[in-house]
Amino acid sequence: MSVDAEKTILALPEVESCKIIYRDGELDQIYVSAKIPTQHPGERLQFIKSLVRSIVGALALEHGWNVDYRKVKIVDSLEFPAPEKPKNGEPRIRIVAAYLRYAPQPEVRVELAFRESMYTGQAPYDASDLPGAATAAFIDAFHKLNLGEVTPIFTREIPGCLAHGDLVITKLRYKYGGSSTDLLGVAESHQDLILCTVRACLDALNRRVALCWLGNSCPAEPDRIITE
Structure with a gap:
């Protein structure tokens, strides 16, 4: 049924691709990549709101679905803004490598690199879910930084189209200091699916307003973690 629903969404104007995500048998999120025909912030917002209403209405009319509009996420043709250049002295997480090793298994x-140290994570290779394996390896490395706890919620691929290549969307739950936040990250694949997944994970974490680094002396103002 989700395939038919995705076809309904794809028939809407300006929609490039879409993916319906389920969790525990229930509809969790609907991700839609759309070509937004304007750069003006106010007009873009109105277009997104209109498209969400169209999606909710089409699913109700064609399939009898009662979808909460908050579950519809519009990904704008994936014209990602250039990352801000970090200020001198700001800590940053860098991707050193992300790859598949065949031996001994x-x-x-x-x-990952952080504050002049290297951290390595690994996870069993799963040919049926390579993004999931890459996410697990990233989390294994991230936990060694002692910057908090990350739990995967889902990692999904969205097929490419004329406007963009294949996408990886990941949702992570980040816990630190007694509170938790769900974070969403997106990256465009350029043939290297493992590296793309790791970039999506870092994109999710970088959406956190501030991450504290843990150590013997935590500063009064938490350092912002810059990822790349």
Whole structure:
């Protein structure tokens, strides 16, 4: 049924691709990549609101679905803004490597750098879910930084179209200091699916307003973690 619903959404004007995500058998999120025909902030917002209403209405009319509009996420043709250049002295997480190692047994490895130190994570290779394995390897490496706890909610691929290549969308739950936040990250794949997934994970974490680094002396003002 989700395939038919996706076809209904794809028939709407300006929609490039879409993916319906389920969690525990229930509809969790609907991701739609659309070509927004304006750069004006106010007009873009109105277009997105109108498209969400169209999606909710089409699903109700064609399939009898009662969809909460908040579950519809519009991804704008994936024209990602250039990341802000970090200020001198700001800590940053960098991707050193993300790859598949075959010996002694197939596994996904992710290497991160932070404050002049290297952190390596690994996860068993799963040919049926390579993004999931890459996410697990990233989380294994991230936890070694002692910057908080990350739990995967989902990692999904969205097929490419004329406007963009294949996408990876990941949703992570970040816990730190007794509170938790759900974070969403998106990255466009350029043939390297493992690296793309790791970039999506960092994109999700970078949406957090501030991450504290843990150590013997935590500053009064938490450092912002810049990812790349």
